[in-house]
Amino acid sequence: MILLASRYLIWVFALFMLMSWDQATAEELSLKEIATGVYVHQGVHQLPNQHNRGEIANIGFIIGEHCIAVIDSGGSPYQGFALKQQIGKHSQIPICYVINTHVHPDHIYGNLAFKAVGVSFVGHHKLTQAMALRAPFYREKAHSELGFALSPEHFVPPDQPVKDTLELDLGGRTLRVTAHPTAHTDNDLSIFDTQTETLWLGDLLFMGHVPVVDGSLNGWLSEIEKLRKIGAKQVVPGHGPVVAAWPLALMGEENYLKRLQTEIRAAIKAGKTIEQAMNEIGQSMRPDWQLFDDFHKRNIATAFAELEWEDD
Template sequence: MRIIALLATLVLSSAALAGPDDVVRPYPAEQVSPGVYVIHGPQGVPSRENQSFMNNPAWVVTDDGVVVIDPGSSVQAGRMVVEQLRKTTQKPVTHVFNTHVHGDHWLGNQAILDAWPKATLIAHPDMIKQAHDGAGAFWIKLMSDMTGGYTDGTRAEIPTIAAADGQEFRIGGKIFRIHSSTDAHSKTDLMIELPQDRILFTADNVLDHQVMNLRDGTFKGVLKATDRALALNARLYVPGHGRTGDRTFVEDQKVWFETLVSEVRRMYDEGKSDYEMKPVIAEKLKAFRDWPEWDTNLGQQISLAILEIEQE
């Protein structure tokens, strides 16, 4: 039994160490609309088990080439995205949108540029600034730490083109309309609309039935972004994590945040502490108890909501 346990440990340890050509295990791309593909990654945090891959890379095939949205969390994840993309089209990648500064969405840029060196990288201006000011190095280390070194070899390829709120990028006969904010999930966020297809890539401003980590954002900003997403009345919403779908999961997120914030505000006015609030709010939100990251992020959100109310 000891020998078996030792062998299992060695296998796990070796699996966590990435070689120079390692690729995350394959996840198939799904065509959610003609010419629009999404790889729906597993929900959760980066780990050895998921090899750092847990977001939703997507791409749009245009007349001139391919536009990628969020190629993943590491060079290893990005290579997997490149492999899956090449199964759907032989066109080159011409542009990449990075939706925000959190590294699980953009550190795969390296693999895209390795395959298509002329691709243009686009992001929120504050994302670009933060990446240069240390966020790139921070996320590379964090990914390595969380995956036991699996993502080692990843370098930060930082976007060079800044996208403004309301800006339209016309690429290969398609319009990519930008809806950006400075106070939502990460304060560096883009949502990307394909008006012709009535598709909205919400990034992490809206998640599919997952309790959001909001340590870098604000409730006010996320609620504003959620309302903006609903007002666009898209046919399909592609979240940063979870499954693509209709507006139902966007409406559910709105209910979550409105309920949590209103209950925190009510009990804050009554002089309650965060630990007194948590069981009450957990009961109010019990319909959402099976959402990923419930145990990790519910208490965090309550504490952050108190801080936000105090700042008001």
């Protein structure tokens, strides 16, 4: 009897904690309507840590007449719930889609909050594999660096994998979802809202936060060439302001990546080592970017290892 009661109390307590906690975050999740029915929450230029719980990316949603599409679910399970709660405050239209722009934790850890009958998860056709390969590593990192536990269930893979393009009808507006070849990662998706001509690029576009190469430097630069031709009015970057002018917004990132490419190629040609390249290349770009010291050398290492094979 005592056992039962204490069990019951634990549940009540847990529920209470969850509710009070949910409310606290829901109030913190600010949203901006950047175009009719297009809402974006702005992330912060910080490394993921226990304080920000990895909630650092731009996330949001688009409201149609019959359906809402969430674009990136947040950097923690909490942020996923907070986003869901905010959506409920804005609209009673059902959430039909959760689109993940790529596998990185700050874009997918809120997925589970949205899992329900009638909600379809949309992602690059390589997203399932990327989630599967990264899950053990990511779970350990979440535990040690973000301060929460993740179960395999938090990695909700897409049930609508996108290989080329996919059109999502939200009622009165159509989202064109495009799967890209390896660029920022090997599973990048972009979303174009035809009604407001808003292009949502996820981490194909970094502004302010130094770009992070986790796929292919060459691939990313050739995607930028193609992206530039999209006739959008405005763009939502994965990290940076909630909205920016298109295609001007590409300039900073493109300059950074091009300079990496040019200088790493020159270093390889000159017979320099990866250590020399990491220490010497692009240091003058430090004032242009936040988190430069956290990612720049790593970008060089990743790109160097790619470019030393590019002639083959």
